[in-house]
Amino acid sequence: MLSLLVFLPLAGTALVAVLPRRWEGRARWIALGASLGCLGIALALFAAYDRGGPQFQFVDRHVWLSSDVAPFSVQYALGVDGLSLPLLVLTAFLTVVAVLISWEIGPRPKEYFAWLLVLESSLLGVFSSLDLVLFFLFFELELLPMYFLISIWGTGRRIYSAWKYVFFTFFGSAFMLVGILALGLEAGTFDIRALQEMGPIRQAVLPAPAIFAFLIIGFGIKLPVVPLHTWLPDAHTDAPTAVSVMLAGVLLKMGGYGILRLCISLLPEVARDASLWLGAFAGATILYGALATLMQRDLKRLIAYSSVSHMGYVLLGASALGTVGLVGASMQMFTHGLITGLLFVMVGLVYERTHTRDIGELGGLAARLPYLTVVMVFAGLASLGLPSLAGFVSEATVFLGTFPRHQALAVMGVLGVLLAAAYILWMVQRVFWGEAAPRWQSLQEKVAWWERVPTLALMTVILLVGVYPSPLMDLFEGGIIPIVERLT
């Protein structure tokens, strides 16, 4: 079942690739079919997951490469637990959004949708791998589609941004690979479950803190953590809308997921020692990100920087090392995926109509683009943590979890929320309210179905999670508890 989920998009890619050139336009239907299929499977798994059952379910496992003479084996092992399952659903959901949003993508639609599906496969693979090598494989695989998606269909300095993205990530992966090798070498296995059961690793070929640091560098670049974040504004800004959605919505979560799944869960003792450091970096990320957001004049860049700030909460929650904090961190990953996804969608839609993202040039759009304005304000409010919307739940949980352990940092986090209110409201005010410049007077709002469906769906889910978060939270908690047990 899981394998089907992971490889369905790849099958879609193959199908798109063999499509004759004159049917190029039909590629989007294939992509939509494949991504809807994935969403269906992911939701089925969500429903079928037994919350009282064993930690990892739907396990699919085969020996991939093993040696007769040496204790060396790499497995093809997939499985989900409470931590990864919601992220799979998020990935599948946002891919559908991404496909719809790029319905009228300009040139070379065949290649575009093929790469988008490869991207989905690799992301689903990352979240469901139970073997370090497989995890790394999918983690790296995501680079190929991203490079091409940004550099071919992007805007502005797209080639520069794509390079920057690839090099930051690959640089981090290099560290990560060394960390993974050291872990695997010490344990004699790359199986994540076996590693979890082995008990904490204290002394490997490398000291455990070094392994921890290597892994954190890899994931910290992805998350991103200030000062490793500089790739993010460029990549987000120059990527095409759908790719920004995937990037902010799902790819950043690979970093958070890695920190929870590998760093904290496999090296709990080091994590305890490093708790304050992690918290400090988280605080810096939140505040720096928020302040930088205030300064932005490009609408998309603004959302990108707000992402940096919001991902800081993930690290902050993780640094608390308690059930509440970790659940908050994982909730934040999920809700941020939805909210920022929606924000990027909206920026894309606004840009398509105005052909500028310069906040100074925009203004008074509310009168001309009522639907977009409503959705944008909704997304903005969710992003600044309005109660009853998804963002509030996760941020509140993060603060609750962090306060007992790092009081000062929790206060810093709250400060970040204040700043978020400032930059979001200010942005809305500048772009949508006020007097419209003459050039916007003739703007017509025509919302196509492929624009309306994803925005409505995202809004629904954001509201749903905000009002009734417990199914999701319980699921996350089920995944977090085994990790916390190892910490104590």
Place this chain on the structure above:
Amino acid sequence: MRWDWSLLAPEYLLAGWAALMALLGLWGRLRAYWLGYVAAAGALASAATSLIWLGDRTAFGDLLAVDHYTTFFRVTFGLIAASVCLISAGYVERFLRHHGEYYAILVVSVIGATYMAAAQELLSAYIALELLSFSLYVLASYAKMDLRSNEGGLKYMLLGAFSSALFLYGLGLIYAVTKTTHYQGIAEALAGDLGGTKGLALLGLSLIVVGLGFKVSAVPFHMWAPDAYEGAPLPVTAFISAISKAAGFALFLKLMVQAFLPLHDDWSPLLASLATVTMLLGNLVAVHQRNIKRLLAYSSIGQVGYLLAGIAALSPETANAASAVLLHLAGYVISNLAAFACVTVYYNWTGKEDIYEYRGLAERAPFVALALSISLFSLAGMPLFAGFVTKFVLFQAIAEADLLWLAAVAVFASFVSLYYYLMVMRQMYLVEPETRERLGVAWPEYGLVAVLVVAIFVVGLGPQPLFNAAQEAASLVYQGAATFAALSP
């Protein structure tokens, strides 16, 4: 002692085929294009023949061993030669003269390569090495009206001769210390008490390493490689990059395991440092290249660095590193041949070999662009492709030998390598082409490229069979080594 001559059948076949190629060339009635296919058939037949005697093993008075290790390389070399013959078909007909002899020499060189892998004794190894090298010198300068080809071939020959002399000198010193040229005998002598002669043995060993370092183009003995690569006709460049590395490492690996393992603690740091500079320099200098052949030359120097790191990680206890080296060697050869096949196809169309000339290739020949990207990604070690698995297994073996730092350097070097591979892809996919005119379709070459690309995926997704073969081959080399380990105190 058994003298089962039939075990050498694959080489008889090759020798016969070489004569046939020369004669067919003289006959002159067969179109030059088809000569490539005939030669490829011979190489394939020899590879297939070698599988008949899969279980047998004989030693020919301890001069040559025909066993799994040899078979592994016979098949590898056979496939390399067959691919190169197919790559050559169009190119040779168009750009070179004396077609029959070209294929004859190419086929003969495979015999040399095979005996490098099969040799159990230093002098036989040396003769085989020379057979291969001489063939390659001739092939490198085969475009005899082309100044660059002559220059490259001359450099290759002079430095090659120099390195052969070093190898011979080292061989002499080893003989002086151990009074034998047999690998096993050397190991037994070295495992015993060397007294004051240990320094001499180490000097001999270093000279042999330097000599082989020249042949496989390890830094700092790599200076000939970029020029020879750039000057040589394209298919020959492909051939040199594949077979001279593969055969060099076949000899290197066996020699280190069977003869010099007792001195492991002495040579391991030497090779580790050689590997470090080779990986770093090869990959860093590749970044500056503008010519695709030079780029691939430096990239293959980088790959040699990984393999050397694998040799440095050999240990008396396990055969892990040895099998990892074999695996990566196979992965490298497949990916590199695929890359060269694409480059040759493009050259046949346009006669261009600068990287910027590849601009917009994705529009003009999507299949070639995609295949070249796949092979370059595989060389870079991206997942799904052969390079990821083989590199991973290799780096894992290196880390396991308490050389985690060396594995880290290798990972860093791969990181650099992605940069220049992506530069080529950037030209193909992101830069607008000069004209939108589609380039033709070269069916036979496309077939070869498709086979190689499929092989890249097969190794990348289901590496177990190749891994098993590599392990069997490597463990056999170790069996020989284990017998003396039991003897030594």
